[in-house]
Amino acid sequence: xxxxLLSIIxxxxxxxxxxxxxxxxxxxxxxxSADNEKQTGGATAVSDLKIGEIESYVINDGGWCxxxxxxxxxxxxxxxxxxxxxxxxxxxxxxxxxxxxxAEQLIDEGCDIIIGASTGYSGYLSDMAADYPDVTFAxxxxxxxxxxxYELRSYEAMFVAGYxxxxxxxxxxxxLGFSASMDEFSVRTAINSYALGAKYANPKATVQxxxxxxxxxxxxxxxxxxxxxxxxxxxxxxEATSPxxxxxxxxxxxxxVGYHVDMSQYAPDAxxxxxxxxxAPIFKQIFEDKAAGGEMKxxxxxxxxxAQLTEFSDLVPEDIQQKGNxxxxxxxxxxxxxxxxxxxxxxxxxxxxxxxxxxxxxxLLQDFYVSNVDCAWSK
Amino acid sequence: xxxxxxxIISTAVLYAVSVLYAAIGEIFSQKAGVMNLGLExxxxxxxxxxxxxxxxxxxxxxxxxVVILVGAALGLVFAFVTVTLQADQTVAGMAMLTFGTGxxxxxxxxxxxxxxxxxxxxxxxxxxxxxxxxxxxxFDQNILxxxxxxxxxxxxxxxxxxxxxxxxRALGExxxxxxxxxxxxxxxxxxYVIFGSAMTAVSGACVSLAYTNFWSDNMTSxxxxxxxxLVVFASWNPVIAVFGALLFGAISVIGVDIQMVSSTLxxxxxxxxxxxxxxxALIFTTGNFRKKRSxxxxxxxxPYDREEx
Numbered sequence: 001x002x003x004x005l006l007s008i009i010x011x012x013x014x015x016x017x018x019x020x021x022x023x024x025x026x027x028x029x030x031x032x033s034a035d036n037e038k039q040t041g042g043a044t045a046v047s048d049l050k051i052g053e054i055e056s057y058v059i060n061d062g063g064w065c066x067x068x069x070x071x072x073x074x075x076x077x078x079x080x081x082x083x084x085x086x087x088x089x090x091x092x093x094x095x096x097x098x099x100x101x102x103a104e105q106l107i108d109e110g111c112d113i114i115i116g117a118s119t120g121y122s123g124y125l126s127d128m129a130a131d132y133p134d135v136t137f138a139x140x141x142x143x144x145x146x147x148x149x150y151e152l153r154s155y156e157a158m159f160v161a162g163y164x165x166x167x168x169x170x171x172x173x174x175x176l177g178f179s180a181s182m183d184e185f186s187v188r189t190a191i192n193s194y195a196l197g198a199k200y201a202n203p204k205a206t207v208q209x210x211x212x213x214x215x216x217x218x219x220x221x222x223x224x225x226x227x228x229x230x231x232x233x234x235x236x237x238x239e240a241t242s243p244x245x246x247x248x249x250x251x252x253x254x255x256x257v258g259y260h261v262d263m264s265q266y267a268p269d270a271x272x273x274x275x276x277x278x279x280a281p282i283f284k285q286i287f288e289d290k291a292a293g294g295e296m297k298x299x300x301x302x303x304x305x306x307a308q309l310t311e312f313s314d315l316v317p318e319d320i321q322q323k324g325n326x327x328x329x330x331x332x333x334x335x336x337x338x339x340x341x342x343x344x345x346x347x348x349x350x351x352x353x354x355x356x357x358x359x360x361x362x363x364l365l366q367d368f369y370v371s372n373v374d375c376a377w378s379k
Numbered sequence: 380x381x382x383x384x385x386x387i388i389s390t391a392v393l394y395a396v397s398v399l400y401a402a403i404g405e406i407f408s409q410k411a412g413v414m415n416l417g418l419e420x421x422x423x424x425x426x427x428x429x430x431x432x433x434x435x436x437x438x439x440x441x442x443x444x445v446v447i448l449v450g451a452a453l454g455l456v457f458a459f460v461t462v463t464l465q466a467d468q469t470v471a472g473m474a475m476l477t478f479g480t481g482x483x484x485x486x487x488x489x490x491x492x493x494x495x496x497x498x499x500x501x502x503x504x505x506x507x508x509x510x511x512x513x514x515x516x517x518f519d520q521n522i523l524x525x526x527x528x529x530x531x532x533x534x535x536x537x538x539x540x541x542x543x544x545x546x547x548r549a550l551g552e553x554x555x556x557x558x559x560x561x562x563x564x565x566x567x568x569x570x571y572v573i574f575g576s577a578m579t580a581v582s583g584a585c586v587s588l589a590y591t592n593f594w595s596d597n598m599t600s601x602x603x604x605x606x607x608x609l610v611v612f613a614s615w616n617p618v619i620a621v622f623g624a625l626l627f628g629a630i631s632v633i634g635v636d637i638q639m640v641s642s643t644l645x646x647x648x649x650x651x652x653x654x655x656x657x658x659x660a661l662i663f664t665t666g667n668f669r670k671k672r673s674x675x676x677x678x679x680x681x682p683y684d685r686e687e688x
Contacts, residue, residue: 057596058484058488058491058596060491061491061596062491062492062595183645183646183647209639210635210639211635211638211646213650216597216600217600218586218590218591218593218595218598218600219590219600219631220631220635220650222390222590222591223631223632223634223635226386226390226632227632227635227636227639228639230383231639231640242591242593242595242598243494243591243592243593244591244593247591247592247593265494266494266592266593376638376639376640
């Protein structure tokens with residue numbers, strides 16, 4: 001009897017602690033607004049919009065989800081949308097049941113816009129879009145039927161990153177490194193832009209790639225950085241989630257460009273500056289277009305201040321900082337085009353002819369490596 | 380070339396140690412007849428509690444003590460469920476896994492993205508570090524690695540050469556006999572489960588305070604499972620576990636190196652290498668190759684009940 005009682009108490013304790021763990025899943029706000037009468041086609045005030053976000057992980061992950069969430073919060077503030085109009089669902093797996101349940105929950109709560117922050121959601125959200133014509137499904141990634149896609153021109157900032165790294169290393173060697181996560185189109189865009197930036201500074205510069213083959217694994221990321229450093233590389237870019245690459249660089253006297261968030265606090269003696277995502281201007285535009293009630297673009301693809309680099313650290317000499325800033329301005333004004341011809345891939349095929357510029361669709365879905373990328377498996 | 384070899388070995392050693400604490404702890408626990416599959420959850424709890432102390436107290440020794448205590452507390456809970464309540468060990472292990480994973484994420488929320496800037500630093504051991512190749516790769520490590528150099532031989536001697544070790548083995552083979560001989564089976568199992576769990580938590584600290592230095596949800600990314608696999612792989616022998624861990628470490632490091640130097644194979648091939656090695660090793664360590672000396676404790680996973688003797 002005693003045992004039974006104890007096991008019941010124990011089971012109850014476990015259940016309670018489990019519930020406590022998932023308490024903050026949805027910041028449930030005003031239930032009263034469930035009578036969601038939306039004017040189709042008509043204009044509403046921006047500040048009345050209700051936004052739901054579906055995140056694959058937690059919003060303080062120090063990376064991707066945090067960037068999306070911060071972008072939303074900032075855009076809402078600028079548009080005067082009250083904080084409680086944002087409903088957040090975290091840790092939503094990329095499978096149909098989870099995504100559909102999450103989206104339906106948000107629609108039930110009266111959301112006008114649903115933000116899908118992970119590429120894996122697009123198929124399921126696209127299926128749902130037809131059933132809910134009043135709701136706008138905004139999805140990170142490339143154009144998909146029924147969805148409003150958003151992307152930012154991250155390659156502009158990566159180009160500057162490669163350029164600055166090459167300027168830093170010029171007198172030592174002409175080989176830079178890149179610690180990549182997966183061999184996938186968005187990662188290839190980062191690698192290629194970084195390599196082109198390096199080439200812009202020094203036509204002989206090459207970039208050696210090490211691929212962890214996982215989106216998140218501090219072990220693998222450490223090993224990639226270590227292997228690059230062992231191969232004699234001192235400056236590297238990265239497309240990795242954890243601060244492991246930056247910490248490995250710091251421990252071995254190498255330098256890197258942080259990714260996702262400002263990584264300088266983790267490795268102040270190694271991080272030259274960081275690449276960060278700034279979604280606020282894009283979200284602001286989406287909110288305004290939605291409120292105006294007209295047709296929405298199928299792809300919001302923005303550069304400029306969206307692909308942001310943090311301030312240069314003191315590790316970067318004054319004159320190089322200045323050159324980096326000048327390049328940023330030239331890209332913003334259109335004077336410098338990242339994917340301008342003549343451009344060929346690492347197998348010698350021509351990608352862009354002299355005097356031409358690559359189109360957005362090709363930039364978004366890169367299935368090539370540019371000529372100065374040294375990537376063993378691509379050859 | 381020798382620089383590369385040193386780098387591969389030292390990274391492999393660092394990796395090996397971060398799973399070995401858990402694996403050796405689990406060997407003790409399983410030798411006592413209790414299988415704990417929740418290692419990943421306990422590791423995460425160790426990682427987060429150590430990191431929390433490092434951030435707030437800036438004291439590594441204190442962090443390590445807290446890690447051990449947290450591990451011991453979880454071990455106590457697990458022992459209570461499996462030894463006293465005689466719950467199914469597999470199910471209880473899964474509960475420990477989800478509990479540890481969830482709770483670590485919950486309490487680690489405040490330090491996610493916060494830099495402790497405090498880790499176990501590597502230092503050279505005089506004289507020994509001068510040996511070519513072996514010196515810089517084995518004797519320029521952090522204190523947790525050096526401790527492992529002592530833990531492995533001590534645990535070997537303990538398990539196979541001492542009287543308490545013999546009792547430990549009997550505990551996992553035939554607890555009833557031990558009970559008749561006047562030993563307290565329950566207390567002994569409690570002790571070993573708590574010890575195993577505390578060691579596992581130290582593995583977690585290796586990840587958040589030595590191998591890398593940050594906290595993020597699920598940061599052990601499967602190391603707990605590798606530790607469980609190592610125990611079987613090593614036939615419950617700590618020394619074989621060392622070689623197994625080094626093999627895993629070396630293969631995963633070399634994968635990236637080969638990828639860079641020369642190869643036309645896709646990177647996914649190298650990511651698959653450790654698993655190929657696992658299968659090959661399992662072929663040689665299980666089945667017909669090992670029939671004669673099947674090392675699994677006979678009473679593993681069987682709760683001891685006096686009334687069923």
